[in-house]
Amino acid sequence: MKLTRPPKPAYLDGYKEWGRKYALKKQQGLKPKWHKKIKQWERLKKDLAELTADHCSFCDSYPLAAKNKQTIEHFRPRSSYPKLAYVWHNLFLCCETCQTAKGDDFKKNLLKPDAEEYEFNRYFIVNFKTGDIEVNTRGSKKDQERAKITIRIYGLNSYGRPKARADHYNWVKNQVRKKKLNKDKDIDILSYRFMFV
Numbered sequence: 001m002k003l004t005r006p007p008k009p010a011y012l013d014g015y016k017e018w019g020r021k022y023a024l025k026k027q028q029g030l031k032p033k034w035h036k037k038i039k040q041w042e043r044l045k046k047d048l049a050e051l052t053a054d055h056c057s058f059c060d061s062y063p064l065a066a067k068n069k070q071t072i073e074h075f076r077p078r079s080s081y082p083k084l085a086y087v088w089h090n091l092f093l094c095c096e097t098c099q100t101a102k103g104d105d106f107k108k109n110l111l112k113p114d115a116e117e118y119e120f121n122r123y124f125i126v127n128f129k130t131g132d133i134e135v136n137t138r139g140s141k142k143d144q145e146r147a148k149i150t151i152r153i154y155g156l157n158s159y160g161r162p163k164a165r166a167d168h169y170n171w172v173k174n175q176v177r178k179k180k181l182n183k184d185k186d187i188d189i190l191s192y193r194f195m196f197v
């Protein structure tokens with residue numbers, strides 16, 4: 001889902017200095033613990049969760065804590081971009097599956113859900129039958145390449161995820177038919193909201 005990020009919270013004000021120190025320690029071959037600098041760790045998690053209504057920023061699974069552990073993801077990985085370790089725009093709430101799939105991988109063309117130009121439909125389409133996320137072939141060559149990279153790096157069609165999406169889609173359709181769920185009103189308690197908007 002497209003994310004609209006509020007301005008950087010004050011408790012991250014030290015980000016530049018922390019990033020510099022973090023990078024330096026890495027350079028020295030030490031293993032600095034990046035979150036130690038952030039006194040308001042829980043607050044950061046809460047603020048990132050608010051941004052996504054507690055969904056994973058990349059696969060949109062929900063609720064994170066119960067289904068798939070909540071982690072904080074560095075869009076540009078700390079291993080290659082240690083100076084960006086505390087940059088607000090580099091931090092995302094993420095499920096463990098997406099984080100493990102991505103690891104330290106990063107490509108310049110990877111799609112960022114809080115980027116101004118980002119729209120799900122511009123890059124992707126859903127195959128509702130199989131649950132696969134597919135590249136929108138109406139997009140430009142570059143857009144298609146970006147979609148492809150994003151699907152691969154976050155493993156969006158791996159780990160049985162297409163089936164989970166297809167099953168969820170059918171379940172929601174059923175609940176709506178029985179009037180137990182209102183797709184518009186209840187959207188934020190659904191996983192994979194991009195299938196329902």
Ligand SMILES: [Zn+2]
Pocket residue numbers: 056057058059060061094095096097098099
């Ligand atoms: Zn995820």
